[in-house]
Amino acid sequence: MKAIVADDSQVMRMIIEKIVKTLGYQAIHAGNGQEVLSVLEKGFKDIDLILLDWNMPVMNGLETLTRIKKIDPDCDIPILMVSTESEDDKVRQAMHAGAGGYISKPFTAETLGAVIRQVKEKRSV
Ligand SMILES: [Mg+2]
Secondary structure, three states: OEEEEEOOOHHHHHHHHHHHHHOOOEEEEEOOHHHHHHHHHOOOOOOOEEEEEOOOOOOOHHHHHHHHHHHOOOOOOOEEEEEOOOOHHHHHHHHHOOOOEEEEOOOOHHHHHHHHHHHHHHHHO
């Protein structure tokens, strides 16, 4: 399985990579939303999970999410927003844009793992 790990912090990407690896995902790093779209251009079918940081330069997570849903409205890849912003309003905005889940930074490996499993289950129902 492959997961796109998008965050402008390389340290954060490495932390997330370590966690998703234990869940069986190979991580593809992206430093901003534009890089996420470039990966997806090569093929949606290959990707099993997308983790999007909200605050990134060039293209932020919310815009990336919106673009993905515009490019492929039937896209059923679980997309998780990862953010330091934890206000209800932001969470609502992300869910409205089609996020499968939302996780606030900082998080533990257990929490992230649980949210990813939850999102996968929702998808398979
Ligand atoms: Mg960031």
